[in-house]
């Protein structure tokens with residue numbers, strides 16, 4: 001049995017933004033994970049997004065395969081096609097997912113999405129487009145609070161152009177509620193997220209766990225309990241890098257459970273700093289991805305004062 005964790009709860013509607021920023025800083029330093037409540041997205045709308053997500057995964061496999069993920073990272077990943085922990089010998093996590101982005105950026109991503117046909121899933125596209133807009137707006141508010149939490153002007157990321165042409169992905173995930181062989185195969189194997197931050201919503205079925213100290217042996221995995229109506233926020237590798245590891249991009253995973261599970265999330269990535277994105281955390285430390293430039297910490301966007 002994994003230990004149960006009490007993650008901090010951040011109230012996005014609190015009028016005391018400096019106090020909220022202070023709590024966010026503590027949460028990002030201690031855990032890299034927290035709950036976000038009073039985020040302003042109506043519960044009925046979130047349920048509708050889940051409903052549409054379920055409808056998609058319930059389609060016949062050949063319909064889903066028509067949207068199979070392409071090189072640009074958008075589209076459908078069938079069951080067992082992805083292994084988030086690249087060090088595993090048993091390949092294939094027990095989930096299927098679809099990636100969408102609605103960003104209107106220079107590569108016309110908006111039109112490049114692969115949408116299910118309207119006759120097949122009426123209103124699916126419009127629901128996902130509003131889901132994207134609503135989650136991104138919460139994410140932008142949060143990122144301005146993160147700037148405050150770093151002792152910066154709350155428009156800091158906007159001013160340096162970091163939110164210019166913001167790229168964010170919606171990821172709809174389905175864990176089918178089966179366990180394969182008696183192996184240790186996971187729903188989503190251990191990984192950290194690569195962008196600035198992820199905002200996640202789960203259907204309440206347990207499974208999500210975090211490992212706060214990846215260098216500890218044996219690793220300690222702690223359950224992230226469900227909090228009704230709250231979004232789960234986690235810091236991504238990019239923000240960890242920008243803050244010289246002050247904010248933690250915490251490793252997490254999802255167990256394979258016998259109960260079916262859905263989650264929907266938005267991953268906020270920073271498009272105009274791909275060179276900074278191009279570092280991945282691996283257990284041994286930070287390494288550049290092959291063929292992509294590594295930006296030294298002193299060249300990153302934040303002034304040294306943020307560490308104080």
Ligand SMILES: O=C(O)CCC(=O)C(=O)O
Nearest residue numbers: 171173202208254263265
């Ligand atoms: O389904 C979950 O609870 C976590 C999903 C996740 O880690 C991800 O989408 O990066």
Ligand SMILES: [Fe+2]
Nearest residue numbers: 191192193252
């Ligand atoms: Fe993740």
